[in-house]
Amino acid sequence: MTNAMPPRPTSRDVAERAGVSQATVSLVLRDRWHGRVSPARAVAVRAAARELGYRPNLAARSLRLGRTRTALVVVPALTNEFFARMHAGAARVAGEDDVGVVLYSSPAGIEAAPDPFVSAEATLDGVLASSMAAGALTALSGNGLPLVMLDSEPGGGAAATVNPDIATGMRLVTRHLLGLGHRRFAHIAADVDSWTFGVRARVLAGELAAVPDARLVATERAPIDVRGGLAAADRALAAPGGATALVCDDDMLAVGSCKAARRRGLRVPDDVSVTGFDDLTVATAVEPELTTVHLPAEELGAAGMRALLAALRGEPGGTTVLPVSLAVRASTAPAPTR
Amino acid sequence: MTNAMPPRPTSRDVAERAGVSQATVSLVLRDRWHGRVSPARAVAVRAAARELGYRPNLAARSLRLGRTRTALVVVPALTNEFFARMHAGAARVAGEDDVGVVLYSSPAGIEAAPDPFVSAEATLDGVLASSMAAGALTALSGNGLPLVMLDSEPGGGAAATVNPDIATGMRLVTRHLLGLGHRRFAHIAADVDSWTFGVRARVLAGELAAVPDARLVATERAPIDVRGGLAAADRALAAPGGATALVCDDDMLAVGSCKAARRRGLRVPDDVSVTGFDDLTVATAVEPELTTVHLPAEELGAAGMRALLAALRGEPGGTTVLPVSLAVRASTAPAPTR
DNA sequence: TTGTATGCGTTATCAC
DNA sequence: GTGATAACGCATACAA
Numbered sequence: 019m020t021n022a023m024p025p026r027p028t029s030r031d032v033a034e035r036a037g038v039s040q041a042t043v044s045l046v047l048r049d050r051w052h053g054r055v056s057p058a059r060a061v062a063v064r065a066a067a068r069e070l071g072y073r074p075n076l077a078a079r080s081l082r083l084g085r086t087r088t089a090l091v092v093v094p095a096l097t098n099e100f101f102a103r104m105h106a107g108a109a110r111v112a113g114e115d116d117v118g119v120v121l122y123s124s125p126a127g128i129e130a131a132p133d134p135f136v137s138a139e140a141t142l143d144g145v146l147a148s149s150m151a152a153g154a155l156t157a158l159s160g161n162g163l164p165l166v167m168l169d170s171e172p173g174g175g176a177a178a179t180v181n182p183d184i185a186t187g188m189r190l191v192t193r194h195l196l197g198l199g200h201r202r203f204a205h206i207a208a209d210v211d212s213w214t215f216g217v218r219a220r221v222l223a224g225e226l227a228a229v230p231d232a233r234l235v236a237t238e239r240a241p242i243d244v245r246g247g248l249a250a251a252d253r254a255l256a257a258p259g260g261a262t263a264l265v266c267d268d269d270m271l272a273v274g275s276c277k278a279a280r281r282r283g284l285r286v287p288d289d290v291s292v293t294g295f296d297d298l299t300v301a302t303a304v305e306p307e308l309t310t311v312h313l314p315a316e317e318l319g320a321a322g323m324r325a326l327l328a329a330l331r332g333e334p335g336g337t338t339v340l341p342v343s344l345a346v347r348a349s350t351a352p353a354p355t356r
Numbered sequence: 357m358t359n360a361m362p363p364r365p366t367s368r369d370v371a372e373r374a375g376v377s378q379a380t381v382s383l384v385l386r387d388r389w390h391g392r393v394s395p396a397r398a399v400a401v402r403a404a405a406r407e408l409g410y411r412p413n414l415a416a417r418s419l420r421l422g423r424t425r426t427a428l429v430v431v432p433a434l435t436n437e438f439f440a441r442m443h444a445g446a447a448r449v450a451g452e453d454d455v456g457v458v459l460y461s462s463p464a465g466i467e468a469a470p471d472p473f474v475s476a477e478a479t480l481d482g483v484l485a486s487s488m489a490a491g492a493l494t495a496l497s498g499n500g501l502p503l504v505m506l507d508s509e510p511g512g513g514a515a516a517t518v519n520p521d522i523a524t525g526m527r528l529v530t531r532h533l534l535g536l537g538h539r540r541f542a543h544i545a546a547d548v549d550s551w552t553f554g555v556r557a558r559v560l561a562g563e564l565a566a567v568p569d570a571r572l573v574a575t576e577r578a579p580i581d582v583r584g585g586l587a588a589a590d591r592a593l594a595a596p597g598g599a600t601a602l603v604c605d606d607d608m609l610a611v612g613s614c615k616a617a618r619r620r621g622l623r624v625p626d627d628v629s630v631t632g633f634d635d636l637t638v639a640t641a642v643e644p645e646l647t648t649v650h651l652p653a654e655e656l657g658a659a660g661m662r663a664l665l666a667a668l669r670g671e672p673g674g675t676t677v678l679p680v681s682l683a684v685r686a687s688t689a690p691a692p693t694r
Numbered sequence: 695t696t697g698t699a700t701g702c703g704t705t706a707t708c709a710c
Numbered sequence: 711g712t713g714a715t716a717a718c719g720c721a722t723a724c725a726a
Contacts, residue, residue: 028703039713044705054711076479077424078703080415081718097440106435106461121459123444141414244641273641280643303582303611304642305618366719377697382721394695416719419702 027070036066043067047074085143088118089326090163091319092147096123098242099298100315101148104168107319108146115327117143144326146319149212164329168322171213178325178335182318183342184214187311188221188265190344191293194309195263196225199353200291201232204254204261206247206271209239218267218295235259240271247274248281255282255290262290262353269294269301272308276349287351297345306348314340365408374404381405385412423481426456427664428501429657430485434461436580437636438653439486442506445657446484453665455481482664484657487550502667506660509551516663516673520656521680522552525649526559526603528682529631532647533601534563537691538629539570542592542599544585544609547577556605556633573597578609585612586619593620593628600628600691607632607639610646614687625689635683644686652678 029047033040038059045051046063055063066072080086091108093101101123109119120142148168167176169184195203205222208215219237226232236254240246251264251274264279266272272294279290286292286306294301294310301308318340325335367385371378376397383389384401393401404410418424429446431439439461447457458480486506505514507522533541543560546553557575564570574592578584589602589612602617604610610632617628624630624644632639632648639646656678663673 029705030703040703041705041713041715042711045712048705056711059711075419075703077415077418078718079705081413081419081702081720082704082706084718086415096434097437097444099435099437102435102440109459109461118458120456121447123447244637270637270641277643299582299608300638300641303608303638305615367721368719378720379697379699379722380695383696386721388721392695397696413719416702417721419704419718420720420722422702 026075027072029072029074032063032066032070032072035070036062038063080141086118086141087116088120088142089323090122090142090145091119092122092124092145094124094149096121099300100296100313103315104148104319104322107316107321108323109319110316111320111323111327117327144330146322146326148319148322149214164326166322166326166329166335168318169212169214172337177329178322178337180318180322180325180338180340181214182313182340184217185221187295187313187342187344188218189225190342191265191295191309191311192222192225194344194346195265195291195293195350196229196232198263198291198350200263201229201353202235202259202261203233203263203265204236204238204251204257204259205234206250206254206264206266206275207237207239208242208267208271209246210242215267222265233259235261240274242268243270244274244277247271248278249274251275251278252282255279255284263350264290264292266292266294269296269298269308269310272310272349273300273304276304276306276308287349289354291350291353293350301345301347308345309347309350310345312343312345314342364413365410366413367410370401370404370408370410373408374400376401418479424456424479425454426458426480427661428460428480428483429457430460430462430483432462432487434459437638438634438651441653442486442657442660445654445659446661447657448654449658449661449665455665482668484660484664486657486660487552502664504660504664504667504673506656507550507552510675515667516660516675518656518660518663518676518678519552520651520678522555523559525633525651525680525682526556527563528680529603529633529647529649530560530563532682532684533603533629533631533688534567534570536601536629536688538601539567539691540573540597540599541571541601541603542574542576542589542595542597543572544588544592544602544604544613545575545577546580546605546609547584548580553605560603571597573599578612580606581608582612582615585609586616587612589613589616590620593617593622601688602628602630604630604632607634607636607646607648610648610687611638611642614642614644614646625687627692629688629691631688639683639685646683647685647688648683650681650683652680 029043030040033043042055043063045055046060051060091105096102112119144164146166164177166178168180172179226234236257238250238254240250264275266275272292275292276286279286284290294308297310297312301310321338329335367381368378371381380393381401383393384398389398434440450457482502484504502515504516506518510517564572574595576588576592578588602613604613610630613630614624617624622628632646635648635650639648659676667673
């Protein structure tokens with residue numbers, strides 16, 4: 019039994035089979051034949067292509083066109099559900115426009131953006147980057163590719179920026195808690211120096227400053243995971259001031275914070291209220307379910323990719339802000355009367 | 357201010373700057389110059405390339421070589437942490453070998469594998485597919501590309517298969533529960549028809565059959581998420597037989613099962629024990645923390661990619677089985693004495 | 695040891 | 711309307 023794999027058909031093969039020239043094949047298949055090729059031949063070409071299972075060679079096309087119809091999506095970590103959802107949105111939109119997506123999830127997290135741009139620059143049309151530290155941005159914008167930033171500081175060399183309305187999100191959380199009678203807050207913050215977390219800290223502080231007897235009794239930073247949140251909340255709860263509300267930068271931190279509270283014998287939400295941010299699956303997996311800010315992760319990726327595709331077409335881009343909402347669930351309750 | 361973006365340097369530009377021919381540049385940069393190019397010139401070429409910031413054009417290289425150094429990784433859903441980790445492992449190994457990864461996460465889940473292979477076949481050297489339904493496999497193997505299957509039925513046209521030791525995992529769970537005195541089991545199963553879940557069901561049944569008074573009092577299928585698990589466990593708990601142990605196919609199902617138990621006024625693990633599978637982050641986020649089977653997700657992806665790279669080199673592949681372990685935590689306890 | 699020439703498959707520019 | 715032909719950037723067989 020011979021196992022000879024038939025070589026992939028080329029446009030020449032299609033031409034031969036359809037009895038036309040190779041150039042005609044290209045015209046017909048790229049839909050640029052109207053008025054230049056007779057309908058009869060066009061039909062014949064299409065038929066031949068189908069029968070042969072012809073697929074254009076992307077490498078050849080890219081070489082000739084100088085464009086690759088490929089965008090790079092950069093996320094800090096794909097194992098974070100938020101970024102996975104963002105990626106899904108971006109990939110969907112790109113796919114609808116026949117643009118491929120190559121993914122780079124920065125192993126070093128949010129800070130570094132080393133090799134990929136160097137090596138990838140060879141073959142990309144644009145870059146969609148998310149939640150990167152301020153410094154990393156410049157490394158990306160330097161290579162001449164259109165760049166769209168997600169969940170990042172507007173401006174700064176990007177062709178466009180798409181952000182969820184973080185400020186409003188934090189405002190909703192704070193006012194929700196304030197309305198519940200809480201006055202002593204602790205901020206369980208992500209120990210990541212990025213725009214998005216800067217906004218959260220600023221808005222929280224600002225909202226509390228506007229209410230005479232409200233105070234931020236502690237701010238604890240932690241790596242964004244359950245253990246980090248647990249440790250940080252433990253420190254915050256040990257601090258003087260007796261916080262009754264733990265405002266967390268992320269759902270994972272909130273989950274850890276709930277654990278910390280319980281280990282100290284405090285009930286959530288009776289003794290202490292806890293809020294998250296993102297509305298990941300885990301927010302409704304734990305009990306009590308988390309009151310959290312719902313961020314449109316997939317839509318963020320989708321809008322970002324749309325902005326990138328627009329930039330690729332040469333259209334100017336600005337800053338888009340996506341609305342967020344507060345998901346009020348069971349981890350918040352009226353402040354305890356002491 | 358002129359904004360003329362300098363065109364990307366080609367190997368010709370490097371040649372010109374180094375005062376050599378383009379062919380020499382190619383030889384030097386591909387490290388095939390030993391004995392053919394004088395060391396002095398080689399040094400000059402490297403210097404010129406560095407100064408110009410030369411990057412080879414991948415499209416041109418692919419066209420010339422006929423290979424793309426790109427592998428397709430197929431996962432059912434990236435938003436599932438297990439697959440995200442698998443992807444990370446695969447991407448890491450591929451990167452070490454300068455192979456790119458293009459990701460396809462089947463929107464339709466595990467069943468369908470529609471377009472990507474058609475359109476992607478143009479530009480891929482191999483495929484790494486994970487946890488696909490039996491039918492989808494054939495669609496992949498048909499296109500002549502080397503294929504490595506992950507967490508799937510061994511054999512069946514794939515160049516190699518890499519699986520976590522699912523059977524042992526389920527055996528460990530069952531015996532753990534049996535050792536705790538449980539005799540009435542319910543299986544909260546994933547409603548997905550794939551090899552991995554088939555094995556779980558089979559082993560669970562087999563292990564229970566080997567213990568005279570042990571019984572599987574209910575099997576309930578559910579979509580793999582918290583709500584699905586909740587609903588299925590609720591049905592299982594309502595069924596006659598009074599299961600004291602809920603064996604779940606997945607951590608998400610286990611989380612939902614815990615919720616279902618609590619809503620019925622049952623305590624976990626005092627009244628009912630619950631086990632998961634996968635050991636996702638959520639397993640240690642909820643309380644009680646889940647007793648579950650730890651699957652080496654990242655290593656699975658890494659081993660799979662190694663197998664694919666080996667297949668690309670023409671080496672024969674077989675079936676690799678990766679060890680798993682039981683993470684005993686707080687969701688299991690001795691069976692209640694009634 | 696080095697340079698020249700050719701072709702990979704595609705698209706676009708031209709004569710016909 | 712249609713079909714040659716040239717280029718895209720690289721790797722290599724071959725000539726010098």
